[in-house]
Every structure is written in structure tokens, then in C-alpha cells.
Amino acid sequence: MTLNTPQKPVVLSIQDLSISYLAERGRVRAVTKASFDLHQGETVALIGESGCGKSTLVLGLMRQLPKNASIDSGSLLYTRRDGSRLNIRDLSKAGMRRFLWSECSMVFQGALNALNPVIRISGMIYDTAEAHGLGRREAKERALNLFSKVRLDPNRVFNAYPHELSGGMRQRVLLAMSLLLQPQVVIMDEPTTAVDILTQRSIIEVLKRLRDEFHFSIIFISHDLAVAAEIADTIATMYAGEIVEKGPVDEVFYRPRHAYTLGLLEAAPRLSAGAETLESIPGSPPDLIEPPAGCKFHARCRFMTDPCTITAPPLEYTDENHTAACYHRDQVLATRRKVLS
Amino acid sequence: MNAPSAAQTAAPLVSLRGIYRSFEKDRREIPVLQDINLDVYSDEIICLVGESGCGKTTTGKIAAGLLSPSRGELRFEGRLASEYRTRSERMALRRSLQIVHQDPFASLNPTHTIGQILSFPLRRHRMVENRAGLRRRVWELLTLVDLTPPGDIVNKYPHQLSGGQRQRVSIARALTVNPRLIVADEAVSMVDVSIRIGLLKMLHELRQRFHLSIVFITHDLALAKYFAWEGRIAVMYLGRIVEIGPTPAVIGHPAHPYTKALLAAVPEADPDITRRKKQMPLRSEDIPSLTAIPAGCSFHPRCPFFQPGVCDHTVPALLPAPQTGQLVACTPLAQSGTLKPYA
Structure with missing residues (x-):
């Protein structure tokens, strides 16, 4: 367990971020002037009740908000490995596509819905690799390596369809896939919520090991204080946006x-x-x-x-x-x- | 059996004896429950815990009389459920056993107002004399579950209420027919952490006030511990109860290796404690399929204390644990009083 790491450089700096949804009755101020810094290797847990804005905040961060939502103000400053800086809000569509996965990836809640049911795991790996200019052989090698790191049988899983895998296995596949392009930041939305106790434990252990090995930063969304207590370096409580x-x-x-x-x-x-x-x-x-x-x-x-x-x-x-x-x-x-x- | 926690001298309210239940899928029999024996006493809280597929919901449904066992018997107040023959007897049994489901979005009819939802069982079971009595009772029930003022709630539809409020309506609906037992199946899992405790406290108060028994089904051990501290916990694995006893004993001094593994695996809402927690590595992470349940103790392929020739041979009986006294189904433990790591 790493301690809080203020001395490490900041990877992502969220400043005065405000996001609202347009609803029939008016503007829903889902996130209001949220600011925080994410340091290299740090795990920040965003905790709060449903509707507190934690999911909206990270969707805004990934520019994946639904059509009726908009970022009203604020900046999302990201520092690349080479030290160059960019504001995620300024990225073009193509720029955003390159940014996702390779700089910042996301593990969604509910592993069942996050994987395409008619494509083998290998297909999803190749698709992602192709979109980011990574060769097939290299992609496969990385994927197999990551699968064994998350304690999956690499060859079996690589060729499997999602329905052939249990919930815990699918969640570990998503974890492994999120690291395929070696991002600096991984966002996790309740990654252990819909799983059983022993499965949750194995995901937590795998996550800690990956984090120790690859030193990525995590923004972790959870309403479960116990999981947050175990894996977070920093806690951010959100209430009403x-x-x-x-x-x-x-x-x-x-x-x-x-x-x-x-x-x-x-x-x-x-x-x-x-x-x-x-x-x-x-x-x-x-x-x-x-x-x-x-x-x-x-x-x-x-x-x-x-x-x-x-x-x-x-x-x-x-x-x-x-x-x-x-x-x-x-x-x-x-x-x-x-x-x- | 099952050394009841409080001073329960009387016969059990509900009693499950030698219950087996299987479902058919693709022309194969899937044994979901095997030899479940469970007594629920008056005023008692029993928590059924275990992972998905362990049979806790099926057990709850059988206890609530909603599902019939493939084999074995359900007794209510000592009398076999099948002996409740006349229409009025069956109606009375139906009223005594109630269930509160997990998802208050799915369990309340979206086209009925809260008033209608509560009125229906009151009329169906003739719990009230006339319209004025009906109105009074609906008001009273809403007040009981802290949905006040009732006048604001009674004409609303489920979608106009929050998840917590809807779950209160579900509980009020269960109370319409003055039940003796309420089976609460993951009844607070879908509401936010900050309001869960309020719902549980309310259930406790209602239990004391109306002398209800509660079978509380959950996958959350910390919640089970909190809610059933004065009651009992039954840990289930692949369709069997592997450990059952007073909550402080099962949580504080777990005896079955599976219970130990579960308790070790749960993160704690306390950074120091959760970091220091010692894990219990299992020999396998995979839960066996219900279509191929391992012989003997079904936990043996994963158990770090596996004894070849013993655990894979006989199905262990529930016997008192050495020292702590809860019932535990583990042959090596019963034979020697201790567990030795598998070499």
C-alpha cells in the first residue's frame, strides 16, 4: 500500500469542473466546481451516494457525456509521460480517440454489458490495438501477458466469447484490457460492486498487484467505503455535485x-x-x-x-x-x- | 436443533426439514438445495448469507411458502404446510408468511398508487370492515414505516418515490396481513448506504412491536452481522448450510473453512484493519457448477484444510463446533477438533 504521494508529479489536474444536464424542468447541476489533482501512482476514491455526481464527473473527464449534458466550465489538464501538457477539453474527436486507452482508460461497472457478446475477447483486443496503431502480434503478446497477471488462463480467455466467462473473469478481462495500451490513468466505476465476496477479493488483489507493477494512477468510484478504505490512497467525498x-x-x-x-x-x-x-x-x-x-x-x-x-x-x-x-x-x-x- | 439464540422454549414458528429442491434446465436436474434443516423461532432474526447460487433465495422462498420443496417438509407452528387444507386455513398460512423482494422498482405495480397497493391485500384478506377502516389502516401502515404525512404518499405512484421510500412501501405491504414471518431477500441492497441503516432499524422496531420473525437474506456479511447481532447466521455453500449459530460466534469465531475464507476476504471500512487483514488463500478460485457438485464436502476442491480420503468421501453433518458451539459441517473439525493445512 502506497502512502499519499504529494511529492510525485501531477498526472491529471481537474480544475473548477462544472457539468450540467438539460432536463425538462431545467438545468441539473450535476457537478459544481470540482477540483482535484491526481498524482502519479495515486489511487483516489470518489465516494458518495447515487446521484452525487461521481459518475458524471468521470464521464466528463473522458468526454463521454450523453448528448443532453455539457461541460459548462473548468479545465482538465493532463500531463503526458514526456512532460507535455494538454487540456482534455481542447482535444479534437480524433485526438480524443487516441487519448482514450493509451493515456486514460476506463473499467466500467457491470462487466457483462461492457463486453460485446458476439465478438471473441481476441477480437476486442485486436480492434483496440488497430485503432491505436498497435500491431496484432504485439497486441496478442501484451494481452496474454496481462491475462496471466490477472490470474486468467491466457489462451483460453483470449479465444473465448464473453458468455463463456464468469462474472469475476469478465471483470478481470476488463481490468487487463484497460492496461493494454499502458495508460497513465485508469478510471474504475464500481468495479467490484456486482460480484461475490471471494471474487471481489481476487479482483482487489489483482488490482493491487497490477498497480504495484505498472504504477498507473486510479480514479476509483465507489459507494462501498470498505473497498475504498482498502485500495485508496486518497478519499474524495462528493455530495450534491x-x-x-x-x-x-x-x-x-x-x-x-x-x-x-x-x-x-x-x-x-x-x-x-x-x-x-x-x-x-x-x-x-x-x-x-x-x-x-x-x-x-x-x-x-x-x-x-x-x-x-x-x-x-x-x-x-x-x-x-x-x-x-x-x-x-x-x-x-x-x-x-x-x-x- | 440449531441451538436458538434467545430464550426459545416454544416450538419453532417455521421449520424446514430435509429440504431438497432442484430445477430442471436443458433436461438436466440442477440440485439447488440439499438437505436443508432450519428452524425459525418466534421473534427471531436469521440471516442467510453466501455467494450467488448458494441457494439462499430458494431457501427463503420455501420458508415463505412461495416455492414447494422437491422433497422434505415445511411446517408452520408444528403443522405440515400440506395439512393446511381448507381455503380459510390456506389463506391464514399465506398471511402468516410474507416476503419483501430486493428490487422495489420491480416489486411494486407502476400503474397503481401506493394507496391501491396497500388496499389490495387488505381487501383480499378481509383485514378491514369498510372503506373508513381501509383508509384508517392504510394511513396507519404508512405511519408505521415512517412515510409521513401519509396524505402526501397515498396518491403517489411508485416512480414518484425514492428507492428507500419504495422499500418502505414494500414492507408496509407485507405488514398489511399481520404476518408472523417476513423473508427479506436482499431488501436493502439496492438502497444507498446512508439510508440502509434507517430501514434496518425500522425492521427491528417492527419486529419487536409485532413479534415478527425475520429471515434476512444478504450477500453482505458486515450488514448481516449488524442486523442479526442478537440472532443467528447461517452460511450456505452450493445448496447446503455449512455453518449456523449465534451471530457473534459465527462472525467472531468462524469454524468452517468457507466461513473463515469469506470473513477474511471482506474489506473493512477501516483502513488500518483492512490493510492488516490476513487472507486465506483457497486452493481454487472457481466455484464448482451446480451440475457437477463435488463428492463429499462440496468445498473440498477449494479448501486449504482438505484431507484426502476424508473430505472427498463423506458429506459432513452439521455438528457442534469445539469450544464455540455453533453447528458446523466439517469432518476433520468434527474428528480432531482442529484443522490442519493441506500439504
């Missing part, structure tokens, strides 16, 4: 400073904890067409005071590397300390 807290994994788990993160932690059962007192977060997320004034979490927050309803708290440093947007960060921290002691 905003990143409300971000910090090293231990900081966020043991010393959270945002009331929403605290709420998530207090709702997560732990096997080792014996009889537990857990709490739900009351209420439900706000309407993102007409978001509430002030802190968007205030209506559900136990620490809410008048300022929370008027001005949104800024995302500020609470410690080195740890930022939070909450007026009551001291109370949040004290509450967590009391539970943990």
Missing part, C-alpha cells in the same frame, strides 16, 4: 472534517466491531435544479447553524493535504474521535 472533503485515506476515515463524510462513516457496518451503533443520514439529497443556498448538506446536517443556510463554506485546508468544506469541522472531528476512542 461538489467535492466536500478530500484527504489521505487515514485522515478522512479517522479524522473526517465534513459532516457528510462523518455520516457515511457512521452508516458503514464493520465486521470486526462487535455490536455496533450505526446511524443513517436523515432526509435525502437536494434537488440539483434548484439547489439550496449555503451548504447543500445543511438540511440533513446535525451541526447546522444559521451561516450554513446562507453562504456555502469554502473548501479549505484543515491539515496538510486535507481539505473540507464545512463550518463545523471541529465538531465533526470531535464526534468521530469520541466514537473511535
